[in-house]
Amino acid sequence: RVACDWGIDSSALEDKCGVCLGDGSQCSTVTGLFATGHGVGYKQVVEIPAGAFNVRVAEVSSARNFLALKGESGYYLNGDWYIKWSGEYVAGGSYVYYQRMNDTEEISIPGPVKEPLQVMLLFQVENPGVTWEYTIASENTTRTPEYQWEYLGWTPCTRTCGSGNQALKTPK
Known part of the structure; x- marks a missing residue:
């Protein structure tokens, strides 16, 4: 087993x-909760900023509403009244995992999104609530590479x- 520090059995x-x-x-x-109970059509739940990762959006309980994802150039998921099946999609330069089961939906995006x-909610019935969370790097935080190949x-x-x-040359 090789861990994140590249050490064997670390x-x-x-x-x-x-x-x-x-x-x-x-x-x-x-984190947050979108608790607006009623609406017509698409309503914004939250805007996920560029650079966010570990994104998770989920309905609190069963409802016949639909979660949707919209980017700068339009809808990636469940837009324009066209509802997609559970599956893997791409949005904002990252994979999106969308699951619909028993009138409950969840979106997860490992990210980071570019x-x-x-995140939109297409209202069909009363909204029991939508929870959301994402992780974002702190300001002025830059990740320096831990290694570099040459x-x-x-x-x-x-x-x-x-x-x-003959052998590979190594840096002096």
Whole structure:
């Protein structure tokens, strides 16, 4: 087993921010509840900002309403009164996992999303509530790479003909 620190049999784990052996201080999780009971057509639940990850949106209980995702160029999911089946989709440059089961829906996006996404609710009946959450990096936080690969070529062969050795060059 190789952990996030690339150590074999290491027990190192990523924190909620995706930082190996981090303390969770480089990001924050934003949560909310959309509790507007009635509406007609599409209403905005929340706007997910560019850069957000670990996005989760879920109906609190069964309802015949539909969650939708809208980006800068239009709907990615359940827009214009066209409802899609459960499955994997792409929105905002990230995979979107959409699940409909027993009139309850959930959207999860590992992210990070590359553009702001509006989560919408298409009202059909009274809304029992929609919970949402996402994680976003703290301001002025930049992730520096922990490693960098550089190809330097091969060393000269130790012999001009047969049975010689060659190795990859290493930085000095």
